[in-house]
Amino acid sequence: MVAQVVILLGPPGAGKGTQARRLSADLGVPHVATGDMFRANVEEGTELGRRAQEFMNTGRLVPDDLVTEMLFVRVDGVDCGDGFVLDGFPRTVGQADTLDRGMDGRWTSSVASLEVPDEALVERASGRLLCREDGNHIHHAIFSPPVTEGVCDQCGGALYRRDDDVPEVVAERLRVYREQTAPVIEHYAQNGRLLPVDGNQSPDDVHRALRETLGSSTVEGGK
Numbered sequence: 001m002v003a004q005v006v007i008l009l010g011p012p013g014a015g016k017g018t019q020a021r022r023l024s025a026d027l028g029v030p031h032v033a034t035g036d037m038f039r040a041n042v043e044e045g046t047e048l049g050r051r052a053q054e055f056m057n058t059g060r061l062v063p064d065d066l067v068t069e070m071l072f073v074r075v076d077g078v079d080c081g082d083g084f085v086l087d088g089f090p091r092t093v094g095q096a097d098t099l100d101r102g103m104d105g106r107w108t109s110s111v112a113s114l115e116v117p118d119e120a121l122v123e124r125a126s127g128r129l130l131c132r133e134d135g136n137h138i139h140h141a142i143f144s145p146p147v148t149e150g151v152c153d154q155c156g157g158a159l160y161r162r163d164d165d166v167p168e169v170v171a172e173r174l175r176v177y178r179e180q181t182a183p184v185i186e187h188y189a190q191n192g193r194l195l196p197v198d199g200n201q202s203p204d205d206v207h208r209a210l211r212e213t214l215g216s217s218t219v220e221g222g223k
């Protein structure tokens, strides 16, 4: 059987991370997020992290060759053999072409895109509070503020903001998204492979809609 990959597309702040984690738990396959991989490299002080950081801090995309190499090393891991959920990749048409070629015969893919109106995106990303202990514990300064400031309600871990979630950088990420990543949506739409999902609902409703759209053949069991 050819393993199944779910590609989750959408602008910054659309909820890709939250939904990709839930789908990965449903499917029992890894969540592969290029942004998380870069942040781990930055934290570990690797050469890749050092090179990626200047792009990330200003809201620009890391060059394709750095991203694709890192991605293919990751998905060559045995744990990805049965499939994976891809979050934050591809972000350029070049990356999408490389991915199409790299998947050929090894994996088949479903491509879902989370649609959220622009005005909601800046507000969502700019208020995001992440938990240092568990990436699944996501708060928001306005929509789901923690009971105690700076402390995760679920586990007591410290909450922090991503360096690139400040409004100026979010605005630049959105501009870059429109310029370089929107054509990726078009790329999959033209191939008849795009499954649009309304991302402007509660996280539970988006999760339900995603599961329905992706179909029971892809998402089995789980919550």
Ligand code: AMP
Binding pocket: 012, 034, 035, 036, 038, 055, 056, 057, 059, 060, 061, 062, 063, 067, 087, 088, 089, 090, 091, 092, 095, 164, 173
């Ligand atoms: P994310 O966590 O997906 O929002 O990614 C954070 C940042 O990492 C982005 O703003 C980019 O600078 C970089 N990044 C992540 N994935 C990619 C990608 N596929 N191509 C280029 N840059 C990326």
